Amino acid sequence: MILARTFRLAALAGAFACLYDGAAADTTMALKAARLFDGKSRTLMQNGVVLVQGDKIVDAGAGLPIPAGAQVIDLGDATLSPGFMDAHTHVTLDYSGNYNERRLRDLSKNVSEIALECIPNARATIEAGFTTVRDLGSRITNSHDFLDVSVRNAIEHGIVTGPRMIVATHGIGATGGHFDPTSGYRDMALGREPDWTDGIGNGPDEIRKAVRHEVKNGADVIKAAVSGGVLSLADEVDTPQFTPAEVAALVDETHRLRKKVAVHCHGDQAAREAIEAGVDSIEHGSFLKPETLALMKNKGTYLVPTLLATEYIMGKIDAYPPVLAAKARAAAAARSDMFRNAVKIGVKIGFGTDSAVFPHGQNAKEFALMVGLGMAPLDALRSATAADAELLGVLAKTGTLEKGKLADVIAMPGDPTSDITATERVAFVTKNGKIVKNGSTPAAPAANAGTTRETAAEAAALDL
Numbered sequence: 001m002i003l004a005r006t007f008r009l010a011a012l013a014g015a016f017a018c019l020y021d022g023a024a025a026d027t028t029m030a031l032k033a034a035r036l037f038d039g040k041s042r043t044l045m046q047n048g049v050v051l052v053q054g055d056k057i058v059d060a061g062a063g064l065p066i067p068a069g070a071q072v073i074d075l076g077d078a079t080l081s082p083g084f085m086d087a088h089t090h091v092t093l094d095y096s097g098n099y100n101e102r103r104l105r106d107l108s109k110n111v112s113e114i115a116l117e118c119i120p121n122a123r124a125t126i127e128a129g130f131t132t133v134r135d136l137g138s139r140i141t142n143s144h145d146f147l148d149v150s151v152r153n154a155i156e157h158g159i160v161t162g163p164r165m166i167v168a169t170h171g172i173g174a175t176g177g178h179f180d181p182t183s184g185y186r187d188m189a190l191g192r193e194p195d196w197t198d199g200i201g202n203g204p205d206e207i208r209k210a211v212r213h214e215v216k217n218g219a220d221v222i223k224a225a226v227s228g229g230v231l232s233l234a235d236e237v238d239t240p241q242f243t244p245a246e247v248a249a250l251v252d253e254t255h256r257l258r259k260k261v262a263v264h265c266h267g268d269q270a271a272r273e274a275i276e277a278g279v280d281s282i283e284h285g286s287f288l289k290p291e292t293l294a295l296m297k298n299k300g301t302y303l304v305p306t307l308l309a310t311e312y313i314m315g316k317i318d319a320y321p322p323v324l325a326a327k328a329r330a331a332a333a334a335r336s337d338m339f340r341n342a343v344k345i346g347v348k349i350g351f352g353t354d355s356a357v358f359p360h361g362q363n364a365k366e367f368a369l370m371v372g373l374g375m376a377p378l379d380a381l382r383s384a385t386a387a388d389a390e391l392l393g394v395l396a397k398t399g400t401l402e403k404g405k406l407a408d409v410i411a412m413p414g415d416p417t418s419d420i421t422a423t424e425r426v427a428f429v430t431k432n433g434k435i436v437k438n439g440s441t442p443a444a445p446a447a448n449a450g451t452t453r454e455t456a457a458e459a460a461a462l463d464l
């Protein structure tokens with residue numbers, strides 16, 4: 001509240017009317033707040049200042065002098081931070097309603113209708129302070145549309161307000177595996193067996209074809225399901241779904257094309273094989289044993305734990321079909337010890353939520369879950385800034401408040417190291433030096449208004 005009031009007073013002073021559009025290229029915008037988190041340090045700075053010109057940060061630090069003629073935004077008792085990142089979202093998806101309604105809806109809506117529904121999802125995400133997301137899968141059943149590429153481009157072109165997106169297109173998996181969109185339907189009910197053009201491949205050569213097809217169509221990162229998932233209908237939660245030769249082909253082909261590989265993986269054996277093959281991140285990781293986490297530490301593999309998705313699903317567990325509920329309970333029971341072990345062992349931990357399993361814009365609730373399971377607040381903040389920037393391959397241009405970086409700057413009220421839930425009340429957001437949010441609390445996104453997720457099984461087509 002203090003933050004919002006301070007900013008409104010500044011705006012009322014009349015000098016800052018143009019600031020809502022960001023600083024002009026030749027004008028310096030000075031953001032001030034009681035504290036500053038630079039994205040990488042182990043302490044907060046007092047009397048934080050970030051100086052912005054055009055789309056770039058020209059300086060950031062404690063108590064910097066304000067250049068003459070600068071337009072000053074004093075955010076008061078708040079903490080400045082690099083824009084948050086979420087390394088695991090699905091901005092193009094929103095699984096409202098119960099499981100069977102969702103499956104029917106997937107087959108009923110036009111792709112264009114689904115595309116329009118992404119607009120409030122993207123806005124809710126950036127208004128929550130997430131200026132960059134890695135969007136890990138956007139499959140629409142029996143469609144080859146690359147919807148995440150379209151949304152990414154619409155945001156880049158300023159048509160839609162949203163975070164910078166690094167997209168994975170369809171996601172690659174095995175026949176009958178977690179990503180097979182026809183699993184659970186009668187054979188041929190959807191007309192044909194999915195193939196590499198849908199991201200479904202078997203054998204190293206088909207996996208390579210799938211990678212090439214996705215990169216050809218705009219994938220920035222490759223996603224694959226190397227183990228079963230909680231809520232898919234035809235697989236065990238933790239069985240390996242790729243052979244070592246397949247996962248080796250996945251990693252080799254992707255790295256040749258200078259992309260990174262993120263793998264959905266709950267099971268320990270599948271994770272071990274994927275880590276040995278050189279994947280860049282393990283998503284979820286529910287059943288990973290300490291030895292496997294130690295292997296990740298040695299190889300520098302990131303863990304993206306998506307605690308919030310599990311938390312949300314467990315809140316609705318009784319609504320699941322029994323077979324799926326059993327898988328969800330098993331994964332949820334394992335993941336807290338796994339996360340604590342990962343922190344203790346010192347595995348690199350990226351911030352990722354699986355947004356779309358829960359309503360978009362609630363991503364920051366992940367912070368409190370990480371801290372609740374033993375992560376230091378500053379380490380949780382670093383996971384969503386410099387650590388994710390390294391994982392996403394964008395650290396050279398964003399992820400910290402430093403001279404020369406893109407001006408993705410947010411502010412949250414108070415001190416997040418004494419109350420981590422401050423991250424859930426981001427009140428000020430700039431992306432590329434343009435102000436996206438200026439102090440008001442975000443309203444619930446329109447797409448979610450009046451709807452709640454009746455069951456957790458709605459997440460079945462995701463990679464949870």
Ligand SMILES: [Zn+2]
Pocket residue numbers: 088089090136137354462463464
């Ligand atoms: Zn996911």
